[in-house]
Amino acid sequence: MKNIKDEWVQIALDLTSGLSSRDRFERLLSTIRHALKCDASALLLFKNQYFSPLATNGLDSDVIGRRFAISQHPRLEAIARAGDIVRFPSDSDLPDPYDGLIANEERQLQVHSCIGLPLMVNERLIGAVTIDAFDPTQFDKFTNKELRIISALASTSLHTALLMEKLENQSGENSNNSSFERSSDNSVEMIGESLAMQELQANINAVANTELSVLITGETGVGKELVASALHQRSSRSQQNLVYLNCAALPESVAESELFGHVKGAFTGAISNRKGKFESADNGTLFLDEIGELSLALQAKLLRVLQYGDIQRIGDDNHIKVNTRIIAATNKTLSDEVKNGDFRADLYHRLSVFPIFVPPLRERGNDVTLLVGYFAEKSRIKLGATSIRITPEAITLLNEYSWPGNIRELEHVISRAAVLSRAQHYDSDLVLTPAHFLIKKEEKTEKNITHQTDDSQAENTKDLRSATDEFQANLIKKTYQEQHQNWAATARALQLDTGNLHRLAKRLNLKD
Ligand SMILES: Nc1ncnc2c1ncn2[C@@H]1O[C@H](COP(=O)(O)OP(=O)(O)OP(=O)(O)O)[C@@H](O)[C@H]1O
Numbered sequence: 001m002k003n004i005k006d007e008w009v010q011i012a013l014d015l016t017s018g019l020s021s022r023d024r025f026e027r028l029l030s031t032i033r034h035a036l037k038c039d040a041s042a043l044l045l046f047k048n049q050y051f052s053p054l055a056t057n058g059l060d061s062d063v064i065g066r067r068f069a070i071s072q073h074p075r076l077e078a079i080a081r082a083g084d085i086v087r088f089p090s091d092s093d094l095p096d097p098y099d100g101l102i103a104n105e106e107r108q109l110q111v112h113s114c115i116g117l118p119l120m121v122n123e124r125l126i127g128a129v130t131i132d133a134f135d136p137t138q139f140d141k142f143t144n145k146e147l148r149i150i151s152a153l154a155s156t157s158l159h160t161a162l163l164m165e166k167l168e169n170q171s172g173e174n175s176n177n178s179s180f181e182r183s184s185d186n187s188v189e190m191i192g193e194s195l196a197m198q199e200l201q202a203n204i205n206a207v208a209n210t211e212l213s214v215l216i217t218g219e220t221g222v223g224k225e226l227v228a229s230a231l232h233q234r235s236s237r238s239q240q241n242l243v244y245l246n247c248a249a250l251p252e253s254v255a256e257s258e259l260f261g262h263v264k265g266a267f268t269g270a271i272s273n274r275k276g277k278f279e280s281a282d283n284g285t286l287f288l289d290e291i292g293e294l295s296l297a298l299q300a301k302l303l304r305v306l307q308y309g310d311i312q313r314i315g316d317d318n319h320i321k322v323n324t325r326i327i328a329a330t331n332k333t334l335s336d337e338v339k340n341g342d343f344r345a346d347l348y349h350r351l352s353v354f355p356i357f358v359p360p361l362r363e364r365g366n367d368v369t370l371l372v373g374y375f376a377e378k379s380r381i382k383l384g385a386t387s388i389r390i391t392p393e394a395i396t397l398l399n400e401y402s403w404p405g406n407i408r409e410l411e412h413v414i415s416r417a418a419v420l421s422r423a424q425h426y427d428s429d430l431v432l433t434p435a436h437f438l439i440k441k442e443e444k445t446e447k448n449i450t451h452q453t454d455d456s457q458a459e460n461t462k463d464l465r466s467a468t469d470e471f472q473a474n475l476i477k478k479t480y481q482e483q484h485q486n487w488a489a490t491a492r493a494l495q496l497d498t499g500n501l502h503r504l505a506k507r508l509n510l511k512d
Pocket residue numbers: 189190191192218219220221222223224225226227330331374407408411
């Protein structure tokens with residue numbers, strides 16, 4: 001340990017320096033790599049039975065986006081429960097969460113060295129450091145005492161970072177808005193570290209804990225619903241209901257009753273009193289999804305509620321006071337709808353007091369890689385596979401694609417690729433290569449989309465069915481963009497019945 005002492009001193013000094021947490025964590029891992037001569041290491045945050053990587057060294061780039069449930073990973077579970085460093089026997093048959101994920105290595109992690117350092121603060125587990133090496137005797141020369149020093153330094157480093165975040169966020173009075181805080185069931189976790197996502201997170205944090213109405217806009221599949229739940233979770237209403245209403249799925253005849261409720265006998269079939277969504281969301285949040293689809297008549301009624309804070313059940317003369325916060329979402333450009341006379345200007349202004357734009361995936365840089373890791377781990381669990389690796393060529397391909405269907409499309413693409421790989425190889429170690437992805441490098445620009453139909457099919461001998469599917473999908477995507485993302489107009493342009501287009505688009509995974 002003598003030769004490495006200086007490095008540990010440096011780590012201890014780093015703790016008090018002005019480095020960002022990320023830099024500090026990375027420095028810690030590169031020091032560990034240097035000192036212990038390991039092939040891979042990771043610093044993980046522990047929360048609600050999940051480990052989330054905060055920094056990695058020597059691991060594939062998508063690992064940062066993965067979330068490891070301890071119930072799914074016996075090694076991580078052992079580390080979480082141990083209370084002290086864990087040395088796994090080199091021939092341990094417990095699967096390693098990083099099997100196949102050591103950067104630039106095809107090797108499987110069969111016989112290898114693996115150490116887990118739980119990071120504790122006041123006897124509470126806050127994270128872990130994992131250290132792997134291909135050489136099965138690599139860590140024999142280090143004593144437990146030495147490893148505990150690393151553990152202590154890493155704990156302090158992580159604990160300091162968490163405290164700093166808390167302090168920085170105190171002005172917002174809300175501890176939920178930390179970028180380290182990650183939800184237990186992943187319901188609100190938004191994966192992504194790009195500038196566009198940081199900006200989005202900052203906007204969410206700015207408005208969450210106010211009473212303002214929020215209008216969430218953005219293309220299909222960008223995560224608008226996720227943003228809505230984040231807003232609710234981070235608000236003072238988080239203990240109350242978040243009530244969801246999809247305005248597009250509401251037949252005119254029941255919409256009013258859904259929103260405002262009715263009293264017995266108000267109309268044929270109203271056999272008892274019934275609360276509407278507004279009342280269910282009293283003191284909580286009402287999420288009006290696809291608000292652009294609301295009829296003009298209901299827009300007028302909604303405006304009234306926003307102005308006076310009370311509602312009337314159908315068939316009832318009494319007014320009921322409600323304290324409901326409205327969050328609305330749409331993938332339409334509402335200002336255009338206003339111009340066309342399809343959306344009331346006054347309602348638009350009320351709703352868009354605080355507009356939040358959710359950026360398309362193609363503007364989120366390397367977040368694609370993190371999301372690939374995130375969904376790959378989910379697919380692995382779903383398929384009961386031991387490991388899942390995405391080759392660097394596949395990562396490049398996925399990063400070059402333009403993702404018109406955004407995160408939802410990426411989720412489907414990964415899940416389909418995993419199923420395909422599983423079916424082809426009957427192997428529980430899945431490897432996703434470009435061949436498993438039915439997307440094309442060329443799709444990044446408009447120009448290439450048009451070229452693609454003649455060139456790429458020739459170079460790529462696929463069966464007729466998938467070639468036809470691909471051609472149809474591309475034509476639909478292109479027309480959809482040309483028609484300003486309006487499905488009805490796309491159907492007209494392609495001379496298809498709207499219903500048939502919807503079904504076709506669904507089958508081709510272009511929409512849900
Ligand atoms: N940053 C993210 N990290 C992880 N998962 C995400 C992220 N953003 C979106 N998702 C997932 O992608 C899918 C689509 O997201 P969501 O339903 O919120 O999109 P949307 O904008 O409401 O789409 P639409 O306009 O079609 O209704 C969901 O399964 C959601 O959980």
